[in-house]
Amino acid sequence: MAKSQVFLMKLIFHNQGRRHMTKIYMNDFQTEQLFSIIRWLFLAISAALFYLEPFSSQLNFNTNTFFYLIVFAFCYMFMTQVFLFFRLKRERIQRNIMKFGIICDYIAIMWLIALSGGIESPFVPVVFLLIMHATIYWSVKGLSFSIVASALGYAAIGIGLEQFYQFSLVWEFAFNTMFFIIIGFFAGVLAYRERLHYQDKMNYQDQSLKDYVTDLYNHRSFQNTLEKLTSTQKNISMMMIDIDDFKQVNDRFGHTLGDQVLYTLGNTFKTNLPKSQGYCFRYGGEEFSIILFETEKSALEKQIKNWNQHFEQSVQMIPELKDYQITLSYGVTKYQSTDTKQSMLKRADRNLYYAKENGKNRAVFDETFER
Structure with a gap:
């Protein structure tokens, strides 16, 4: 390992009290x-x-x-x-x-x-x-x-x-x-x-601690990791990612192919995010979360562009989805000295909501990147 x-x-x-175990x-x-x-x-x-x-x-x-x-x-x-x-x-x-x-x-x-x-x-x-x-x-x-x-x-x-x-x-x-x-x-x-x-x-x-479908760390892992990093005041950024109109994919092509899309996105994050630079999680349903040690907006935008391109290419390799476009929405925030796990998560969720409400297929960064 x-x-x-x-x-x-x-x-x-x-x-989780594991530290106190023999x-x-x-x-x-x-x-x-x-x-x-x-x-x-x-x-x-x-x-x-x-x-x-x-x-x-x-x-x-x-x-x-x-x-x-x-x-x-x-x-x-x-x-x-x-x-x-x-x-x-x-x-x-x-x-x-x-x-x-x-x-x-x-x-x-x-x-x-x-x-x-x-x-x-x-x-x-x-x-x-x-x-x-x-x-x-x-x-x-x-x-x-x-x-x-x-x-x-x-x-x-x-x-x-x-x-x-x-x-x-x-x-x-x-x-x-x-x-x-x-x-x-x-x-x-x-x-x-x-x-x-x-x-x-x-x-x-x-x-x-892993999700069966995507082989990413699961929601429980995300919550505990984020709490640990915020409590130790690590300089991090966080993304909430949602697959746009994923319900339509399930309804049209079936849940088996939907799971294949979830796995494809998880694999995109794993293969295009070095382990030394951050952690990927399946948050739940079609939502994913990523914690990164990079906090520069330009670098994060470049990373998002790379993920989108890789994901689009991978989806096109699935025969049933060859001519079907699947996009992603991102809500992005970064750690502030007064942040808790809940406050960071709330901001990222809000940014993801704005991305979905404003046409999807985009990344919304909040005011923390202007400071």
Whole structure:
């Protein structure tokens, strides 16, 4: 699910008490925040065990390359932390950075195990976190690959340190490897199920907030979003849109084709309004509403012209409506510092009424655009 959709759903549920519910499931950003905290925690613990007394003398870890490990870990952890802080709008880039972090985690963990006793390392259980993390981003493939890669890396460390000559360490290796497979598998499955449950939960919420015919967010979504934005004094404009003489379309061509017209208009708004610039809703019947972050009249007029052209072209592609013209009327207003949800909605409704009364197929802007 796109970030803009998640953000809109947060706006919608803000006034419904959802904020006070216990959050069992975490989204990708929250999950990555948790793993980031765990990374920094383990980095601090590792540095303490390697360098601080009495730990360093009692554990007697190999410190030859530990400083380089610290530098390596700090660099990639800092980079992922920066991306988390700024929360890039390009979700694909951000996810690739997070996946890169998991690969670096693997290198750092194997390096740490090699320096802290190899097969006997107290850091071996950290591998289970790596398996869970990989499962979240790569699903079953991540689970399988991380288990195999961890077992092979663990074996390579044992071979490199020549630890397989000691019979007791062979058994310890076998025991730990078995736990990689068994516990890692179950930990990964639990992480995978958690992600599926979270996605199902988000999809269910998304469907409950959307109109079936147009696939736009519904009236309830519009009311909650507008209330949230006006209460936080966001600089927005709002449109109420009505399909002119839509009843005639239903009476002449039937409700099935009428639904097709509704879907066509909804698709026009979705494909010609970037998600970063606003939200589209089906208000009810043949009425639609749009909340935009653009407040310049000239830009809005250009946007309306673009929608009208796209909608007209799309309608003409419906065989039954090839020679039938369907037009739209708009009532447009923008937020004022004293506005409430009701006052904005009232002005937009009034402007839409004026548009309908003065010949339809037009957009009426109110006095707020003259200030």
